Amino acid sequence: MRIATLRNTRAAGLCGALLFGALVPGLAQADANIEARNKQAVSQAFERWAAGGTTFFSDILTPDVVWTIKGSGPSAGVYRGVDAFVAKAVQPFAARLSTPVRPVSKQVWANGDHVIIQWDGAGMARDGQPYRNSYAWIFRMRDGKAYEVSAYLDLPAYDDVLQRIPDPA
Template identity: 25%
Template sequence: MISEESVKELFNYLKTGENVKFFSKVSDDVNWTVMGTHPLAGNYKTKEEFVKSTFLRLNKVLNEGVVLKVNQVLVKDATAVVEMESLSTALNGKPFNNTYCWIVRFENEMVVEVRAYVDSALVQMVLDENETN
């Protein structure tokens, strides 16, 4: 059973740079939907596809990589709503002050489904200004 404390503990790995520990609790066949109209938006059917298309891509344009701080967690049954903010800076020196809301469903303490909401315009801007082909 998940609790606010266990969810905060898991998501704290995204703040401390221990993404491998966070993703060890994400199912290999997770259904992860990134909402919005930016290049990272879409539905990812595996953890590998999600990480490659989002986290690894952002890591290339952010000095510190993806660093997320939890602001609030709400838990009901097997679902958590996690509000976060980015603590990263883009390669061009601009702060990447994005905010996130992830609705996360757990089964047996593993993340099996996520709907992630982000600032689409900010994601587009950071990629446009910092990504090189």
């Protein structure tokens, strides 16, 4: 009886190993597909933005996104929800520009559910001075949209526009 149990245990272990081995390539392929779809979603949203689109944040962010601007300047902080982020970080800045910031170059990488985009942006402030900045955004994706973002940028350049140009409202 003991020998039969040992054989059954070995057979079950061998079957499990074979099944796991058969599934691992499928899992790796699924991860690669998710990475490719996430990278494509972010890349396409950036391309629409660069071409003049105005719906980037609603295109790529979940309504409950947690957006963190890293750093120690007055604009650094955590914004909970796309509406709060747009109202408190995007609109006050955009109101001080005569031409909106547009991506002028980008590099995109994907790893698992993360997409990293390094991009340079340019716009024009209402006082006629150009605005240029470099950004690195790390998106954590779910179903093709970012639900967590860590944003790195030259905060002094961003904050200078907010402080130098009066709010037109």
